[in-house]
Amino acid sequence: MNQSVVKALKILDLFNETTSELSLKDISVKTGLPKPTAYRMLQSLESMGYIMRTEQYEQRYQLGLKLLELGHLVSHQLDLRQIAKPLMQKLAKEINEAVHLVVVHGHQATYIEKVDSQRALRLYTKVGKSSPLYIGSGPKLLLAYMTKEDQIKILSQYIQEEGTLENLLNELTNIHKLGYSTSESEQDVDTTGISYPIYNHRGEVIAALTVSGLSTHFEGEDLVFIKSETQCVAEEISRCLGYSPQEKEVYEV
Incomplete structure (x- = not known):
């Protein structure tokens, strides 16, 4: 200690x-x-x-005022979790996959809430887990909604090869255009993740709603259903936080 x-x-x-x-x-x-x-x-x-x-x-x-700032942040995250948890439980029941709530913490992504699937074989993740912002659908989604300047600043800590950095930046631009993010075997082998943004009342992306499971569960009609349900729940959480589509932030490229 x-x-x-x-x-x-x-x-x-x-x-x-x-x-x-x-x-x-x-x-x-x-x-x-x-x-x-x-x-x-x-x-x-x-x-x-x-x-x-x-x-x-x-x-x-x-x-000092720094404690007020931190207190506001904690309060904000508690409100987000309280609003999101019952909707995450509803989503997990409908799609029978793990559902996570991911936020930016410093230059990393942190998982602040989780609802497990009812499957016998489950992914091992836990609340409080942190991940680099370029690995996994949730972290990448959060990074995609940052400014280009911040993206480069964060990625440059991990990526040295210019070609690799450029590819990641292009992927982030594409994620933002699509409005959602996917990942394949990035955090765990043979797993798929899909994430949609959660907005606050100012139109800022403050979290990612992420579903994940074995890749064999994310195919064909199952994939279409999972994406549709996840998007609907992300939009519902955003509305509960006071979000209105016209409040959406302008993305800086």
């Missing part, structure tokens, strides 16, 4: 609804940290925006 991180979190835990600001002495006493150590920790937290000094007193501290 990283002791510096633990000490920093102990300082943040001192603040609550009844204690909105504290002095350096208060923080030192309550955490058991020597004043010089507490001061250094506060300097680091202040530089990152997690703590700020009060306007009236230089040696008194309160929570």
Whole structure:
């Protein structure tokens, strides 16, 4: 366990609804940290925006605006999961394949919700799993709705060959034009993934609704049915989040 991180979190835990600001002495006493150590920790937290000094007193501290930003993000993701989960359960029951909710986290894709299929043989994925944004239908879909500049910045971390990078950029452009993404054996052998975008009330793509399973289940009429049902549910989740088609963002190429 990283002791510096633990000490920093102990300082943040001192603040609550009844204690909105504290002095350096208060923080030192309550955490058991020597004043010089507490001061250094506060300097680091202040530089990152997690703590700020009060306007009236230089040696008194309160929570910083960075925590408000993170709190809003967590709240937003909880709302998304709460709205999406029952619709994902409905979709999983109809198509009998695994259904995932994928969002961007930093320069990666993170799976924040999952509903399993009822099949005896299931794909192994778990909530919290992260993946590069160029592997899998969900991550690629999210990357496809970013600006070209951001796409290049992210892909350049992983892809060095110019030809390969250009091919991926062309694939992302095609995904955006189609309005959905597919993958074949990219994360697991002999599996197929299909993803559709979920929009918020501002017309921004904030998540991918992804279905995945053995490739033999994604053929012919079954494939047509799965795509149709997944698209309908993605659109329904978007409407529940306040999305209206005229609010859609303009894609920058």
